[in-house]
Structure formats: C-alpha cells, structure tokens
C-alpha cells in the first residue's frame with residue numbers, strides 16, 4: 212500500500228533545503244521500497260501569496276489525508292507587516308493544532324565532528340545528547356480568552372490565557388516517559404509550579420503518570436533553574452518534558468548549546484505517530500536563494516519521519532549514517548564550516564548525502 | 569535625617585550571607601556618615617515559622633516604612649510540603665507586589681578574575697556586561713483569574729492569566745531606556761509578539777516610549793531567539809527589558825553565563841527608587857549553616873542599594889572596589905574556587921571585604 216507524504220517547502224531557504232531532503236527521501240524510497248508518494252503544497256508566506264492565507268483549507272485537508280508531512284520553514288520580512296491574523300506563523304500554529312500534533316520532539320545533539328562550533332567549552336558539551344519533548348498544541352499558544360482592549364480609563368491592555376487540562380498533560384508526559392524508556396531512563400519535567408496554577412497541575416499529573424514507569428528516574432525543575440542548568444551542566448539531562456512556551460524557549464537554548472542548529476531536526480506527532488517533520492532552524496531570509504543553506508537538519512528530519520511515523524528503523528539509521536559520513540569527509544556548509552574543512556553549497560551537500568546513501 | 573534599612577535574612581544561607589553584608593553596610597555607614605538605622609524581621613520560611621505566614625502584616629508595614637530593604641534568600645525543603653498558599657515564595661511575591669517593586673535590575677557581569685569559571689569559551693564571555701531589566705509586579709505571576717478546577721467530565725484543569733496594561737509596560741520600558749542611557753545606549757526588548765496578545769501590546773508600547781529616547785538603539789527579539797543568542801553571542805547585548813516570566817528565565821540563564829552566580833546582586837525598585845536588594849542566587853539549603861556560602865552577591869546588593877536608593881555613588885563604588893580587591897588577593901569561597909586560589913568561608917570573605925574597605 213502506498214504512503215502519502217505531503218511536502219511543504221515554505222519560505223526563505225525552505226524550498227532549497229527541502230529539495231535536498233526530497234532527493235534523500237526518494238533514494239530511501241527506492242532502496243528500501245517504502246512505497247511513498249509525494250505531493251506538494253504551500254504553508255506560511257508562500258501560502259499567503261498563493262491562497263491569501265498562511266494555511267488554506269485545501270492544504271489542511273491534504274495534510275489530514277497524508278501519512279506524514281515534510282516542512283521547510285516559514286516566515287520572512289516580506290510578511291512582517293501584514294495583518295497579524297494571516298502572518299506566516301499563524302499557518303504553522305494552525306496546522307499543529309488542527310492535526311493534533313501535540314508531541315514535539317527536539318533533539319539537541321552534539322556532532323563530534325562539529326564539537327568546535329559550540330560556544331561552550333568542549334568538556335561541558337562533548338557527547339551532549341538531550342531530547343526535549345515539548346507540548347505543542349496547548350497552553351498559552353492557544354488558550355482562550357485572549358484579547359486586546361481599551362479600558363474605561365482609556366488605557367490599552369491585553370491578556371493571554373495559559374490553560375492545561377489533565378488529559379493534555381497526561382499524553383505529553385507519556386511521550387516523555389516513553390522516550391526516556393528507549394534512551395537513558397531519566398526524565399526531567401520542567402514547570403514553574405512555585406508560581407503558576409497550571410504548573411501545579413502539570414507536576415501532579417506527571418507524578419501520576421510516573422507510576423506506570425517505575426524504571427524511569429523522574430525529576431522536576433523550575434524553568435528558570437532549567438535555563439541555568441542547560442548552560443552550567445547540560446549533560447545532566449537525558450529527556451526533558453515541558454509545556455508549549457517553556458519548550459519553545461528551552462529547546463532553542465538547548466539546540467544552540469550544540470553550536471550547530473543547522474543540524475537539528477524535529478518531529479511533531481499526533482496520538483497515532485502521524486507527524487510533521489521540520490528542521491529546528493528558521494527560514495533564514497538573509498541567505499535565501501543563495502544556495503548556501505545547510506540542508507542537513509531537513510535531511511535528518513526525513514530520518515526522524517522514517518523512524519517515528521513509519522518504523523523504518525533501518526532506512527532511518529542509514530540516513531543518519533550517511534550524514535555522519537559526509538561530515539567525516541570534511542564537507543561543510545558555511546554555518547558549520549571551520550578551518551581545514553571543505554565549504555560546499557546546499558546542493559553539493561545534498562548530493563553528497565545521496566552518494567553516501 | 570536617619571534612613572531606615574529593613575534587613576530580612578530569610579532562609580537557608582540567607583542569615584549567613586546577610587550577616588556579612590550587614591558588616592559591610594555598617595562600615596560604609598560609619599565611613600560615609602550615611603545615617604542608616606537597621607532593623608530586622610523575617611520573610612519566607614522563617615516568617616512561616618515565626619508568624620504562620622511567609623509575610624506578616626507587621627513585616628509588610630515595616631517594609632513600607634523603610635527606605636530600603638536588604639533580603640537574603642527564601643525557601644527550602646522544610647516548607648516544600650506546606651499549604652501552597654503560605655509557601656516561602658508567596659512572601660517574596662507579596663512583598664514585591666505590595667511595595668510596587670516593578671523594576672527588577674539583574675546584572676550579568678563577568679568578573680575578569682573569575683573568567684575561568686564560565687562554562688562558555690573565554691572569547692565568548694570575556695568582558696560580558698549585560699543588564700536585564702525584568703518587570704516584577706505584573707504579567708502571569710499575578711494575573712487574575714487563575715484557577716484549578718474539575719470540569720464537568722470529571723477532568724481536572726488549571727489556568728493562569730498573562731495580562732499587561734499600557735502603563736505597566738510604559739514604566740518598565742522607561743527603566744530599560746534610562747538604564748541604556750547610562751550604559752551602552754542599546755536596548756533589546758524581548759517578547760513573543762508572534763504568538764501572544766500581551767506581547768503585541770508590549771512591543772507597541774516599547775516603540776512609543778522609544779520616541780523619547782532617540783539616542784538609544786532599540787531592537788526587538790522573540791524570547792526563544794533571545795535564549796539562543798545569550799548562548800551564542802551574549803556580548804551583543806547591553807540592556808534587555810522583558811516581562812516577569814521571560815525575565816525570570818532569561819536573567820537566570822544570563823547570570824549562569826558568567827559562571828559565578830554567587831557574585832550577582834539584584835535590585836527591585838518602585839517608582840521612587842525605593843528598593844529591595846538581594847542576591848540573584850537562592851537559599852541553597854544544601855550548604856546552609858556550614859559557613860561556606862559566598863556572601864559577595866549580597867555584599868554587592870548593598871552596593872546597588874547605595875547607588876540606586878540613596879545615590880551614594882562614592883560609597884557604592886568603594887564596596888565594588890573592595891570586592892575586586894579581595895578577588896585580586898585570590899580569596900575564593902567554594903563556589904568560585906579554582907586551582908591556585910585560597911579557599912575561604914563566608915565570614916572570612918566578609919571580613920576581607922571589610923578590611924579592603
């Protein structure tokens with residue numbers, strides 16, 4: 212039976228990096244007889260230009276029907292001044308929410324070949340391998356009511372709401388524990404339970420879920436302390452699970468510890484492991500169209516897709532292995548380049564991974 | 569005319585480090601004829617033990633009457649399981665809110681003598697000198713409504729509210745711009761305006777305030793990017809201004825970049841520069857009572873007090889200078905100790921600063 216993959220190149224460098232990832236996906240498709248059929252559509256600014264909205268209804272229907280989605284990146288200065296309601300990010304938030312992609316996996320992994328690129332001392336980050344599990348469809352990102360208004364005294368005010376229900380917390384906690392079980396069996400749940408009502412419930416529910424995972428060593432940490440500990444001693448962490456906003460902040464901080472954010476993929480999964488896969492980095496409008504962007508995070512997102520949505524472990528491993536081979540060969544795009552390595556463009560890098568595969 | 573200083577030693581290492589800071593304060597008081605009168609009370613766990621609440625009404629009245637407050641730190645495992653409504657942190661939040669201490673100044677400064685203690689590479693942090701201005705009495709920390717409840721389907725849910733009014737944003741933005749004016753004239757305002765209604769208002773109001781500060785170079789950054797940039801290239805920042813929750817996270821991250829959080833003071837100011845001064849670090853219950861805690865952050869908090877609440881610039885500089893001298897002498901408490909330095913306890917460190925003064 213064929214599997215449908217919807218490809219959403221997006222904005223900025225999106226189309227360039229996705230093109231390379233698609234090459235890799237097609238080679239894997241042939242080699243491992245995965246039966247994938249690819250179709251294309253737009254998300255973000257490109258969708259605003261084509262459909263007038265950052266996520267068209269027909270695109271959403273295609274995404275629903277697909278077995279997995281490969282996304283480039285969205286956003287750019289071109290759409291910075293349009294009506295906030297149709298900004299590119301809105302399309303991203305809507306597809307996450309409408310498809311119920313609540314489980315966001317963001318690895319922060321230091322590639323030994325790129326150790327020098329980190330701004331942290333080598334001994335602090337050598338061997339770093341953290342997985343951040345971020346809740347992606349709840350919390351303050353989507354909470355209602357939210358409003359901007361003028362008070363009776365003429366002053367403007369605005370507010371957002373940060374809600375979490377037991378079931379939302381339970382399902383993301385389970386993802387955290389499940390990931391810990393196949394990794395180092397350590398889970399750190401991050402909240403601000405000394406201040407927030409939603410965090411107090413978060414902590415209580417995580418404790419309940421923990422009963423089903425006696426093998427996992429669970430700890431709790433306040434978000435301010437977590438932001439410190441990631442800088443001080445990041446290797447203390449195995450899996451971290453946290454809410455939408457804290458996960459946004461901490462996963463970006465953690466990815467930057469590796470010094471090679473151009474290498475980091477991500478997965479956003481629903482309850483049945485249907486997923487959307489995208490690089491952790493953004494659309495980098497400043498280098499778009501120049502053919503110099505690093506496609507490896509997007510290529511590794513394909514590997515995550517094979518692993519999580521299709522349980523094609525062999526093919527997933529092969530792609531990761533191929534990426535490691537090109538790094539060993541000394542090939543580097545500008546963002547990860549260092550003295551003594553060979554600087555290559557987006558396409559050369561993609562071709563090298565295909566060759567290694 | 570005499571000036572009243574209320575001293576709140578708090579919990580854990582609080583009493584030990586405050587004792588040393590008070591020595592320094594008294595020497596400065598004599599030497600510069602500041603006319604300070606000190607009185608003592610309790611906050612946090614110590615207040616729970618004495619009054620049954622983490623901030624007693626009489627303590628609050630004393631704090632209102634005082635010209636400045638010196639605080640140690642609050643919290644500890646002893647009070648972790650009590651009724652959340654009277655946890656030590658509640659006392660801290662209440663005194664901030666009741667005294668209108670909305671302007672929280674948190675410097676992240678790398679002491680050249682301690683450069684090796686940072687987990688970041690020396691070239692990334694050498695000369696680091698950031699000031700984070702955190703809004704301290706609004707936002708999600710105090711927003712109403714907030715509630716934990718059981719839904720009709722039997723599920724628990726909880727929510728918090730993140731509100732900001734124009735006047736709240738305006739006054740903290742002014743603090744940010746004022747600080748930038750006496751420093752490097754660069755202000756970075758941090759928000760999440762691509763997602764939050766409150767952040768959109770934040771950004772708009774900061775832009776309005778900017779009109780009164782044409783000399784200050786203003787930029788805006790999303791909080792996730794700010795968390796990354798602090799790791800990647802922290803020296804790009806001069807002053808950062810942000811809301812209560814983002815400020816909590818980013819100031820802790822920034823302070824840890826210096827590797828010497830035991831060195832960092834903070835000030836929380838009201839509209840008339842009346843302030844509460846405390847170290848950035850916590851109550852460190854694990855080392856409480858051992859006489860090994862680093863008193864320098866609290867001593868430097870006294871320096872901030874003299875500078876911001878009493879405009880005693882000479883005395884403030886003298887204390888900073890004295891701290892620098894003891895570091896030059898090679899004296900170190902355990903948290904900042906490195907090979908070749910002399911390890912000293914809390915009291916010895918305090919005495920050395922007094923001697924240098």
Ligand SMILES: CC(C)[C@H](C(=O)O)[C@@H](O)C(=O)O
Pocket residue numbers: 300303304459762763792
């Ligand atoms: C673009 C933005 C809305 C988004 C988010 O905050 O979730 C991005 O920062 C991310 O982390 O994927």
Ligand SMILES: CC(C)[C@H](C(=O)O)[C@@H](O)C(=O)O
Pocket residue numbers: 405406435657660661816
């Ligand atoms: C103890 C806690 C409530 C407090 C806060 O979050 O404000 C602390 O982390 C701080 O930053 O002063």
